[in-house]
Amino acid sequence: MRLLGFLGLVALVLLNLIGLTVALQERDWKGIFIMLSMVALLTFFAIILWRGAKLERDSADGRLTDGWEGESVTTFFRAVVARSLEGRIFIVGAAVSVLVAILALVWPEAIGVSSAKGFDHAALFGLWPIASFVLFVHICGPHYQTSAITALLTLAVTAVPFYIAYW
Numbered sequence: 001m002r003l004l005g006f007l008g009l010v011a012l013v014l015l016n017l018i019g020l021t022v023a024l025q026e027r028d029w030k031g032i033f034i035m036l037s038m039v040a041l042l043t044f045f046a047i048i049l050w051r052g053a054k055l056e057r058d059s060a061d062g063r064l065t066d067g068w069e070g071e072s073v074t075t076f077f078r079a080v081v082a083r084s085l086e087g088r089i090f091i092v093g094a095a096v097s098v099l100v101a102i103l104a105l106v107w108p109e110a111i112g113v114s115s116a117k118g119f120d121h122a123a124l125f126g127l128w129p130i131a132s133f134v135l136f137v138h139i140c141g142p143h144y145q146t147s148a149i150t151a152l153l154t155l156a157v158t159a160v161p162f163y164i165a166y167w
Helices: 002-025 029-055 073-079 085-106 115-140 148-166
Strands: none
Touching (some): 002 029, 085 115, 115 148
16 A cells, blocks of 8 residues: 555646646746645655655554554555444445546536536546545544444535535
């Protein structure tokens, strides 16, 4: 999983270098600032991935006695998200959201959206899994024990982009 993160960062760095080259050639100061800001963000992400490798622990159930602070995301996904009802709701909701985002870009009419609004829907549904994960951690943490309320709240969170887009 971490290797995939580093490969993604390499691809983003290459795209960023192309954007920076174009911005420098056209002397677009706003573009240069944005591309240099992106370099800073990508560097930050690489440092976080590198530090995460040092925090990886292989315990029997993936849990530490002092909670999830400092754990890697990979261990957290395996031990908590994939094994709880709320986590499975999040995973299915995120997968459906990404599928709708791809359809909004490729074939917007398939999801009942005009071509002019396809990119807007793709942005909403493509970014929602990130916001949804943050809300999942907020709703279910710090104990991550299944209850009817947390399951219903997680289900509501996964339905938000559909509510925004279609009602």
